[in-house]
Amino acid sequence: MALLEVRNLSVHFGGLAAVHDLSFVIEQGERLAIIGPNGAGKTTTFNLLTGQLKPSSGEVVFKGEQITHASVFARTHLGMARSFQITSLFPHQTVYVNALIGLQGTQRSRYRMFRPLFKDKALEMAAQELLESTELWDLRGEIASSLAYGQQRKLEMALSLASKPDLLLLDEPSCGLTTTESADITARIAALGSMITVLMIAHDMDLVFGVAERVILMHYGEIAAEGTCDEIRSNQMVRDIYMGSRKTLGHAR
Amino acid sequence: MGDRPDDVAKSDAPRGRARGGIAPTGKGARSFVETGLPVLAIGVVVLLLPLFLPTFVSSLVTKMMIFALFGMSLNLIWGYTGIPSFGHAAFFGLGGYGAGVLVLRVDITNFWLGLLFALLLTAAVAAILGFPAFRVFGVGASDNPIYFLLTTIAFGELLARAAIALRPITGGSTGLAGIPHPDLGFGITVTAGRYYYLVFVIFVVCLFIIYRIVNSHYGYALRGIHDNERRMQALGYNTWLYKYTSWIIAAVFGGVAGVMFAYFGGIMVPNNLSMITSDIAFLVVILGSTTTFFGPIVGSVAFVGVEYLASLYLPERWPLILGSLFVVTIMFIPQGLGVMILKLWRRLLYGAA
Ligand SMILES: Nc1ncnc2c1ncn2[C@@H]1O[C@H](COP(=O)(O)OP(=O)(O)OP(=O)(O)O)[C@@H](O)[C@H]1O
Ligand SMILES: [Mg+2]
Numbered sequence: 001m002a003l004l005e006v007r008n009l010s011v012h013f014g015g016l017a018a019v020h021d022l023s024f025v026i027e028q029g030e031r032l033a034i035i036g037p038n039g040a041g042k043t044t045t046f047n048l049l050t051g052q053l054k055p056s057s058g059e060v061v062f063k064g065e066q067i068t069h070a071s072v073f074a075r076t077h078l079g080m081a082r083s084f085q086i087t088s089l090f091p092h093q094t095v096y097v098n099a100l101i102g103l104q105g106t107q108r109s110r111y112r113m114f115r116p117l118f119k120d121k122a123l124e125m126a127a128q129e130l131l132e133s134t135e136l137w138d139l140r141g142e143i144a145s146s147l148a149y150g151q152q153r154k155l156e157m158a159l160s161l162a163s164k165p166d167l168l169l170l171d172e173p174s175c176g177l178t179t180t181e182s183a184d185i186t187a188r189i190a191a192l193g194s195m196i197t198v199l200m201i202a203h204d205m206d207l208v209f210g211v212a213e214r215v216i217l218m219h220y221g222e223i224a225a226e227g228t229c230d231e232i233r234s235n236q237m238v239r240d241i242y243m244g245s246r247k248t249l250g251h252a253r
Numbered sequence: 254m255g256d257r258p259d260d261v262a263k264s265d266a267p268r269g270r271a272r273g274g275i276a277p278t279g280k281g282a283r284s285f286v287e288t289g290l291p292v293l294a295i296g297v298v299v300l301l302l303p304l305f306l307p308t309f310v311s312s313l314v315t316k317m318m319i320f321a322l323f324g325m326s327l328n329l330i331w332g333y334t335g336i337p338s339f340g341h342a343a344f345f346g347l348g349g350y351g352a353g354v355l356v357l358r359v360d361i362t363n364f365w366l367g368l369l370f371a372l373l374l375t376a377a378v379a380a381i382l383g384f385p386a387f388r389v390f391g392v393g394a395s396d397n398p399i400y401f402l403l404t405t406i407a408f409g410e411l412l413a414r415a416a417i418a419l420r421p422i423t424g425g426s427t428g429l430a431g432i433p434h435p436d437l438g439f440g441i442t443v444t445a446g447r448y449y450y451l452v453f454v455i456f457v458v459c460l461f462i463i464y465r466i467v468n469s470h471y472g473y474a475l476r477g478i479h480d481n482e483r484r485m486q487a488l489g490y491n492t493w494l495y496k497y498t499s500w501i502i503a504a505v506f507g508g509v510a511g512v513m514f515a516y517f518g519g520i521m522v523p524n525n526l527s528m529i530t531s532d533i534a535f536l537v538v539i540l541g542s543t544t545t546f547f548g549p550i551v552g553s554v555a556f557v558g559v560e561y562l563a564s565l566y567l568p569e570r571w572p573l574i575l576g577s578l579f580v581v582t583i584m585f586i587p588q589g590l591g592v593m594i595l596k597l598w599r600r601l602l603y604g605a606a
Contacts, residue, residue: 050487076489088487090480101477104470105488112470120470163489 001064003028003167003197009048009058010221018044020221022058026167029194033208034201035232036218037241042201043085045218046169049199050082051075062167077106081165085172085201087152089159091145095136098144098155099127102162134158150181157185168192170200174207186210209233217241287602296457303449311449317550317557318456319513324537324549325463326506332543333467334499335479336390337398340405341534343382343412344375344504346526348511351375353429353521354422364435364443364451368512375508379501382408387496392482406528413527428522435516452513459506464546466502475499507534532575539582542589551590 002025009022019041026032034042047053049060051072059068067075090098100117103126104110117123131137134154139147144155153173160168173189174182186207189198202208208215208229215232217225225235232238303311323345330336351371355361361370386408390401416423423429435443435451443451466472477485478492485492515521524530533556541552556578563574586593 052483052486071491072486073489073491076487082487084484084487088481088484090477090484092480093476097473097476101473101485102488104474105485105490109470110474110490113472114465114469116465116468117470117473118468159484159488 002026002061003030003063004049004199005061006049007059007061009045009055009060011044011048011053011055017221019048019055022221022223024216024223024226026197026199028166029197031198031211031213032200033212033215034199034218035203035205035208035215035238036224040218041221042218043171044221046082046171046201049169050080073105076163076165079163079166080169081160081163081167082169083156083160083171083173085175087149087156089144089152089155091143093144094140095131095142095144095147095155096127096140099130099136099140099158099162100124102159103127103130106163130158130162134161150177153177153181153185157188165196167197167199170198170202172201172203174202174204182207287599291598300450300453303446308446311446313557313561315449315452315517317553318452319510319517320533320537320557321550321553322456322459322513323507323510323534324541324553325460326503326510327534328538328541328543328549329463329467329475329506330499330503331538332548333472333479334475334496336496336500337402338405338500338503338531339402339528339535340407340409340531341503341507342526342528342530343405343409344379344507345511345514345530345534346409346412346416346521346523347375347378348372348508349515349521349525350416350423350429350511351508352512353432353515356432357429358422362433362436364437364516367435368509371508371512372505375504375511376501378412379504383497383500386500387493390496392486392492406531409527409531413523416523416526423521423523426523428520429515430520432515432519432521448516452517455509455513459509463506467546471495536575536579536582539579540586540590542591544588545591545595548589548591551594555590 004026006022006024009019010017011019022041022045024032034045036042044053048055051067051070051074054069059066061067062075062078062080065078067078070078090101093101097117100120100123103123104117104120107123109115109120109123128137131140134157136151136154136158139151144152147155153176157170157173160170170189174185177185182204183206189200189207189211192198198211200207200211212229214228215226216223217232217235217238219241224241225232225237227235299314302314323341326344327338327341330338348371351374352367355367355370361367386401386404389404390398417426419425434445435448437443437451467475474485474490474495477488477490478495482492511521511525514525537549537552537556539552540555541548541550559574559578560571563571567574582589
């Protein structure tokens, strides 16, 4: 059984078909990348998968369950998590509190009304582990909005991992980062382990070819091409669509 | 509107909130000297006040405590969850009317039963109104809360109308007068002079409960929703449920304030449900700050103080003074007196920083 199955998914904004008749499948443990020019409908696809947007038609099946109309948080509890293209943190809270809030989202304790958050030993241990693994532990006392951009992206990543997802959706994880930071993120994603299935949107071809096993090219809300990295690299349509755009495929390894 | 707590938090938060956050190393940061001592000192002073000062002062302080609780209940949803309500008096009035009606119309004079009834009533009404309210206040609505604000105003005006219409029960437009001194059961009736202590005890208990709530797991989820509701949902939180429940909790504490107010003045009028009274909560919170826990207490002290001075020297000018107070606060102390005092206190303790 496929982990995620997308069938004929469409959504329209007024007259614009932002996503049109999209179908694809992700197997357990796979690393799939979605590429495509600006406005192709990649982020919109993510919003449909995570439930932020409801599709005009089509369906989404996750772990064999129909989740087309499930709420965002219900999907998270089922094992889906995402990062956002535009960094989405708790800007007024410390890095540490960001981690605590992130971690308890899928735990029963999140409804506890009388126990101080800071007295939850298990949660604190988990927060330390999460922040250490993302190299943010030393910054735990900093307010999130005061972090440098590269660190904010790391925290973004940490938050999307906080719910221990089975399927991780990453929306341009290296967007706006320096080459070094970008390489670091690439290594991190590659090292995630086969328990986590990754679907990511990326413009950065080093990231795509460094991590993904399979690539989907989106164009005008539809799948224009699909294949392994090698197939995509030699695909004429991919070359046409990316021709003249800021990233060239010749750059890739 | 310059009252979005975010504007404030940006400048204040780096010092204000970082402290509690640096666990485990920074756990002692909120030291006894910093918080415990002033709380104790103020508590003792307030407790002993009636022994040394004339009655009108303790009557003022009673009012300060009532409006402080009223403000704190609004701050729970506004400062913490990020839901600004213009109709919070609806619950204040419901509490007061609920207790009053039980005493005067049903003849159940026991204070605790009245309190319980009033709380159940406010909780029930809040639970019903919460459904339409949070249809209007969807995800990310704090960026543009105008429709929600209008809806909450409507709730208050609607209830005020109802209070006028239901004359046999509520006393109509002249109000529900003649609420007697509270009867605590066991033959204890609280006289005017002693009412101060009853309010004090209830106030302290409510303060403690609210404090526990906002610092709990649940409380931090509320803060998370304030900061970024979309992210909260993506993390697995049913944000609607948090908004809805915090709205009910805020209503209940607003109701407690209303009950204390009803026994304080011995009368409830329809205006206690509407905009004019909601303004008090709003002003108390703005004056005090939405970013500190104790802000509304400071706000209430300032508000009741100004109100008293105005009643002495410029009794007919109250609406004008109320309006000016709003403007002056927003223009000159946008972050609120609470933040100001906190900064001064920390500077005093730790030296210039
Ligand atoms: N909520 C919305 N309402 C109306 N139009 C929208 C909405 N969200 C996205 N769109 C439009 O849908 C199209 C696809 O947008 P989307 O954000 O999915 O692109 P993308 O592939 O992620 O692009 P980028 O690489 O720039 O992130 C765009 O034309 C965008 O303007
Ligand atoms: Mg996008």
